[in-house]
Amino acid sequence: xxxxxxxxxxxxxxxxxxxxxxxxxxxxxxxxxxxxxxxxxxxxxxxxxxxxxxxxxxxxxxxxxxxxxxxxxxxxxxxxxxxxxxxxxxxxxxxxxxxxxxxxxxxxxxxx
Numbered sequence: 001x002x003x004x005x006x007x008x009x010x011x012x013x014x015x016x017x018x019x020x021x022x023x024x025x026x027x028x029x030x031x032x033x034x035x036x037x038x039x040x041x042x043x044x045x046x047x048x049x050x051x052x053x054x055x056x057x058x059x060x061x062x063x064x065x066x067x068x069x070x071x072x073x074x075x076x077x078x079x080x081x082x083x084x085x086x087x088x089x090x091x092x093x094x095x096x097x098x099x100x101x102x103x104x105x106x107x108x109x110x111x112x
Contacts, residue, residue, distance in 0.1 A: 002026035004095050004103035012110050018085050022095030022103060023077040030055075030073055032097050036080045039105075040091040051078050085110045 008020035022034065029051070036048040049069050050058040057069045063082070071078035082089060087110045096102040 002097070002100040004097070004101065006093060006095050006103045006106040008093075008106060008108070010107055010109060012085050012089075012108060013112055014086055014110055015084055018080075018082040018089065018108060018110075020080045020093055020095075020106065020108070021077050022079070023075070025076070027097075027100055028073075029053075029071055029076050029078055032099050034078055035094075035096045035098070036069070037094045037096055037102075038091045038108075039094070040088070043091075046091075048080070087111060 003025045005023045006020055012018045030053050033050055033052045035050045037045050038048055039045050048060050048063055049067060051069050051071050055071060059067055066083045068081040089110045090108060092105040093108050094102050094105045
């Protein structure tokens with residue numbers, strides 16, 4: 001059974017950097033592509049970016065200037081960094097694989 005688990009701070013101050021990690025068990029992160037998706041309160045899902053099985057990174061154009069993805073194949077996990085956060089970055093953040101499933105999501109609140 002494949003499991004994805006997001007981890008990171010629940011509260012981030014404006015202008016700081018948000019860092020989230022998705023740890024995968026039951027599958028190798030080199031086997032499929034992986035996504036970061038978020039949902040602001042009261043809004044729909046927003047695709048943020050992806051890491052391919054081969055280690056390439058794709059970014060939403062609206063976030064590309066503030067966002068960085070990475071992966072650690074030795075620990076079977078991948079990471080999202082979002083710089084200069086604002087309250088508009090508040091929401092539930094998910095890591096996912098279209099083929100294998102989603103994490104449960106982690107709430108991130110940007111507030112002073």
